[in-house]
Amino acid sequence: MENIFIILFGLSMIYISATSRLTSHINILIIQGWLLFFICISGISNEQWFNFGLFDNIKVNLPHLYSIIFIIVETLVVKAFVIPMFLKKVLRKTNAHRDSEANIPHFYALVISSLILFAGFIAASIQSSVFELISSLHFGVSIAVIIISLWLITIKHTVLSNVISFITMENGIFLLSLSVANEMPIIINLGVLLDIFIAVFILGMLVNEINTKFEDLEVSQLSELKDYE
Amino acid sequence: MINLILLFPILACFIIFLFKNKNLSNMMITLYAIIHLVTSGLIGLGIIPELSQNKFFAIDNLNKIFLIVLSIVYMAVAIYNNEYMKNENINKLRHYAYAVLLFIFSMTGAILSTNLGIMWIFIEGTTLASAYLIYFHKTKHSIEAAWKYVFICSIGIALAFVGIILLTVATGNLSSLYWADLYKNAHLFNPFWLKMAFVFIMFGIGTKMGLAPVHFWLPDAHAEAPSPISALLSATLLNSAFLMILNVFKITILAGCDGYARLMLSVMGFLSLFIAAVFVYHINNYKRMLAYSSVENMGILAIGTALGGNAMIAVILHLIGHSFIKASFFLTSGNILKIYDTKKIKSITGLMITDKKTGWLWLLSFIGITALPPSVLFISEFLTIKTMLEKWSYILPIIFLILLTIILYGIGKAVLSMSFGNEKINVNRQDFDNRMYVPQFVLIILAFILGLYIPQDFSNIIYNAVIGF
Numbered sequence: 001m002e003n004i005f006i007i008l009f010g011l012s013m014i015y016i017s018a019t020s021r022l023t024s025h026i027n028i029l030i031i032q033g034w035l036l037f038f039i040c041i042s043g044i045s046n047e048q049w050f051n052f053g054l055f056d057n058i059k060v061n062l063p064h065l066y067s068i069i070f071i072i073v074e075t076l077v078v079k080a081f082v083i084p085m086f087l088k089k090v091l092r093k094t095n096a097h098r099d100s101e102a103n104i105p106h107f108y109a110l111v112i113s114s115l116i117l118f119a120g121f122i123a124a125s126i127q128s129s130v131f132e133l134i135s136s137l138h139f140g141v142s143i144a145v146i147i148i149s150l151w152l153i154t155i156k157h158t159v160l161s162n163v164i165s166f167i168t169m170e171n172g173i174f175l176l177s178l179s180v181a182n183e184m185p186i187i188i189n190l191g192v193l194l195d196i197f198i199a200v201f202i203l204g205m206l207v208n209e210i211n212t213k214f215e216d217l218e219v220s221q222l223s224e225l226k227d228y229e
Numbered sequence: 230m231i232n233l234i235l236l237f238p239i240l241a242c243f244i245i246f247l248f249k250n251k252n253l254s255n256m257m258i259t260l261y262a263i264i265h266l267v268t269s270g271l272i273g274l275g276i277i278p279e280l281s282q283n284k285f286f287a288i289d290n291l292n293k294i295f296l297i298v299l300s301i302v303y304m305a306v307a308i309y310n311n312e313y314m315k316n317e318n319i320n321k322l323r324h325y326a327y328a329v330l331l332f333i334f335s336m337t338g339a340i341l342s343t344n345l346g347i348m349w350i351f352i353e354g355t356t357l358a359s360a361y362l363i364y365f366h367k368t369k370h371s372i373e374a375a376w377k378y379v380f381i382c383s384i385g386i387a388l389a390f391v392g393i394i395l396l397t398v399a400t401g402n403l404s405s406l407y408w409a410d411l412y413k414n415a416h417l418f419n420p421f422w423l424k425m426a427f428v429f430i431m432f433g434i435g436t437k438m439g440l441a442p443v444h445f446w447l448p449d450a451h452a453e454a455p456s457p458i459s460a461l462l463s464a465t466l467l468n469s470a471f472l473m474i475l476n477v478f479k480i481t482i483l484a485g486c487d488g489y490a491r492l493m494l495s496v497m498g499f500l501s502l503f504i505a506a507v508f509v510y511h512i513n514n515y516k517r518m519l520a521y522s523s524v525e526n527m528g529i530l531a532i533g534t535a536l537g538g539n540a541m542i543a544v545i546l547h548l549i550g551h552s553f554i555k556a557s558f559f560l561t562s563g564n565i566l567k568i569y570d571t572k573k574i575k576s577i578t579g580l581m582i583t584d585k586k587t588g589w590l591w592l593l594s595f596i597g598i599t600a601l602p603p604s605v606l607f608i609s610e611f612l613t614i615k616t617m618l619e620k621w622s623y624i625l626p627i628i629f630l631i632l633l634t635i636i637l638y639g640i641g642k643a644v645l646s647m648s649f650g651n652e653k654i655n656v657n658r659q660d661f662d663n664r665m666y667v668p669q670f671v672l673i674i675l676a677f678i679l680g681l682y683i684p685q686d687f688s689n690i691i692y693n694a695v696i697g698f
Contacts, residue, residue, distance in 0.1 A: 130421045133398050146391065150384070159376070166384065173387055177394050184397070188346030188406065192390065195353040199383045202360050206376050213369050222373045225449045227508050227517060 002042040003137055009035045009175065010117050010141040013148045013168060017113040018106050020098050022091055025164045026084045032171050033080025040071045043178060066186055074174075074193050083167060083200055087160070090204045094211040096158055103155040113148045120144025138179030145172030158217040159210055163203045170196050230277070231286050234268050234337055237261055238330040245326050251319045254326035255311050261330060262300075262307035265337070269293075269300040274686075286341040290693040295340045295472050298549055301675070302464045302556045303333055305668035309560050310457045312664040313567075324361060331358040332461065339469045345393060345406040348473055349386070352437060355466055356382040362458040363450050374446075374453035381446040382437055389433025396426035396477075408476055415483035423481060427490050430477050431497070437470035439527050440497045441504040448508075451520035452572065456563025459516060463523045464556035468548060471530060478534060479697055495535035499625075501528025502632040509639035514572045515565070518643055519558055522598055525636055526551045532629070533613045534698070540616035541695035546679070547609035553676040554597035554604065557669035561590040564666075565647075568659055574643045578650035583658060588648050590669045595644040597676050599637045605679040 012028050012035070019025065044067075091097065104112070124140025131139070149169035153162050177184060184192075207217065214221045241257040271277050273293040288296065310329075314322060335354035342348040356379060364375035397406070399422035403414050436443040451459045474494075481490040505525035512518045526547065533544035564587040569577050581588035600606035610633070617626045683691075 130419065133401065133419065133422065153384075162380065166380070166387075169384070170387060173391055173394070176391060180394055180397050184346060185406075188344075188350065191347065191350035192353075195350055195357065196387075198357050199353070199379065202357060202379055203376075203383075206360075206364075206372065206379065209364075209367075209372050210376065213372055222376060225370060225373055225452070227448070227512060227514075 018110040037075035142176035238334040374449040378450040385436025392429030399423040441501040448520040452516040460556040460559035464552040491535040498531030506635040543609040543612035550605035553672040557672040558594035579652035582652040603680040
């Protein structure tokens with residue numbers, strides 16, 4: 001079950017690379033938030049401690065409960081609700097609904113991101129002793145998602161789609177952190193979440209400022225600072 | 230004591246929030262600087278032992294140097310800041326004070342943290358806290374610089390987090406990110422994943438440190454930020470990123486796969502020198518010139534780290550010297566900007582006649598940063614080249630020297646043409662308070678004294694810091 005969600009998560013990146021409407025990109029962010037939630041929950045449900053007796057002995061199971069609460073907050077509240085809502089607000093304010101002039105036609109973008117995802121699956125199927133330390137499908141898909149996001153940042157033209165690609169990259173990194181058997185301590189997870197959240201918030205504010213100071217939200221506007229004048 | 234320097238800025242932010250007073254903002258910045266300097270001096274030099282048992286923050290042999298450098302530079306900036314910012318309106322000044330306090334707080338947190346994850350959080354925190362400071366002037370240029378800064382650094386730091394995840398893969402069953410545990414168990418780590426982790430952390434945090442080829446935010450941000458902030462960015466922020474790289478590098482040494490890390494550090498170091506040489510040569514913006522000089526000096530630090538051994542002593546000396554001199558250089562550039570109201574090198578001549586003290590500071594900073602004696606950078610670069618000759622072939626030291634000479638020529642041409650010549654007509658002569666001269670002067674004197682004489686106690690501190698590299 002977990003694998004299906006992971007594959008769907010990878011496929012969502014292909015959808016982002018092939019479309020130009022920013023609203024649908026934000027909707028994909030919501031879907032990714034839900035998918036990450038399902039991936040976490042189906043991963044947790046395989047753990048030994050996950051059973052109906054979880055709530056019987058609250059004191060012993062407190063760390064597990066914390067991690068469940070944290071996952072719900074991180075995936076459903078922040079990734080699937082707060083960040084997309086905030087971006088939608090920015091979108092309404094700036095009236096930039098499309099990013100139609102990417103450097104590469106959508107068809108080619110679709111092909112290239114499919115190839116990267118395919119390479120991710122191939123990496124996941126490598127049989128090697130070093131890959132025994134991690135869960136390979138998580139690893140392959142998340143690396144593919146990170147690379148596709150970085151590549152999208154370079155080809156997209158508006159600053160808002162750059163922010164969206166940045167968030168999909170963070171989602172990819174979240175998936176990567178799930179591939180590791182050692183869980184990060186909750187305090188570090190919280191700090192990371194807070195940082196990313198504030199980063200998105202500041203980027204959103206800057207998008208608003210760019211919108212008021214410049215003619216439009218094209219990245220090419222932001223090239224006035226040069227070494228040689 | 231550590232708790233004091235970490236809790237005070239948060240308290241100060243609340244006080245500024247509650248009482249809307251113009252003087253209060255600057256006062257809190259200065260008060261924090263005093264507390265920071267006294268505390269870090271006392272615990273760093275071991276005058277009083279650290280009593281609080283804080284799990285996440287502690288002082289050790291290496292980070293005490295970074296902490297003291299941060300304190301001294303911040304103190305100088307805070308004094309300068311009082312005069313530099315006196316004409317801003319109250320609201321802007323309050324926001325500025327929040328951002329500065331949080332910026333110093335996150336740098337202190339990053340330097341003192343005993344845990345890799347916590348350090349990452351604080352380094353990302355520095356980006357977020359300083360975003361407003363770069364955007365302070367609210368012009369088209371400053372928004373462009375702030376956007377590039379936040380975006381590029383956030384991506385870099387996100388990649389560093391990938392590195393941390395891969396490091397946890399390498400640790401196997403350790404499940405701890407405390408530096409002490411990582412060092413103790415480094416020999417058990419999986420070398421493949423450790424190398425992968427180092428690549429990601431090096432590129433990610435290297436972005437923050439300003440190493441080429443991931444330095445693109447640096448010239449823009451340094452040039453557009455107000456001068457006190459440029460000084461803080463260059464003299465303290467880059468150091469705290471460097472500390473994280475040093476710590477991770479130490480893990481690779483203990484794990485026995487440092488060859489790869491050394492190669493990467495030296496390649497990025499030489500590339501930084503090359504980029505700085507190419508851009509400094511023809512540059513027409515003096516703040517960007519100083520920014521490229523920071524790229525150069527970070528490159529030298531990376532090369533020194535790659536060399537190891539005696540070069541590590543050079544690295545520590547270089548780090549201290551660069552921080553002091555570059556802070557002084559940037560603060561002096563603030564004076565020049567106020568007098569001439571332009572950042573163009575070609576529009577400025579006769580600085581010595583217009584404002585003699587600023588002119589002298591500009592020249593002395595130049596002598597310091599280009600490693601002419603008696604600057605401490607002379608000793609550190611000499612030691613680096615000496616170690617390079619011992620460890621590597623003759624070709625690399627020659628390339629190193631050629632690149633340094635080009636940079637010396639580039640900076641020298643600009644500084645000399647600005648300092649001498651006829652005075653410009655219609656220049657906005659200003660009567661600066663001593664607070665806009667003394668901090669730079671003290672920083673330069675410190676760097677020059679270290680170039681002539683290093684006290685025994687201080688050299689012991691340096692020796693202890695570089696054990697294990």
